[in-house]
Amino acid sequence: MHLAPDLPIFDTLKAPFTQVIRNLLDNSIKHHHPGEANIWVSATRQGDNYEFLIRDDGVGVSEANMPNIVKMFVTLRSKDEVEGSGIGLALILKIIQSVGGNLRFESPPGEGLSVYVLWPVTLNIESTVANTIEPASLYEPAIA
Numbered sequence: 001m002h003l004a005p006d007l008p009i010f011d012t013l014k015a016p017f018t019q020v021i022r023n024l025l026d027n028s029i030k031h032h033h034p035g036e037a038n039i040w041v042s043a044t045r046q047g048d049n050y051e052f053l054i055r056d057d058g059v060g061v062s063e064a065n066m067p068n069i070v071k072m073f074v075t076l077r078s079k080d081e082v083e084g085s086g087i088g089l090a091l092i093l094k095i096i097q098s099v100g101g102n103l104r105f106e107s108p109p110g111e112g113l114s115v116y117v118l119w120p121v122t123l124n125i126e127s128t129v130a131n132t133i134e135p136a137s138l139y140e141p142a143i144a
Helices: 014-030 088-098 125-130 134-139
Strands: 040-046 049-056 100-104 112-118
Touching: 014 040, 014 049, 014 088, 014 112, 088 112, 100 134
Parallel strands: none
Antiparallel strands: 040 049, 049 112, 100 112
């Protein structure tokens, strides 16, 4: 794993942020082709947000499948190939949206997957709590 030396240190909601980053790192490892996985993590300040980039050199996602990767219970590979429920990216999309952030993907053919997470530098705890994820909301279709 390649961590940028200038990753930010900031106050945020630890549990949701950790869940987002951990899920993205797990996905990069899980969906990597056989052999050593190379994963890069970096961040840049974008106004009132940090944009975190988690990039890998794995198999990537085709343009046709890109809209499906954040849909609840959808997996792109069979359960025989890769263990997964299709919940991970849908859940982290909801978490990111609940704090006012954004999630986007890029996957040029043969170059792995780049995941961009826009996360607020400071969170208004009251508005974040008002947007807390409720179990029923997890089953709404995710929008890419």
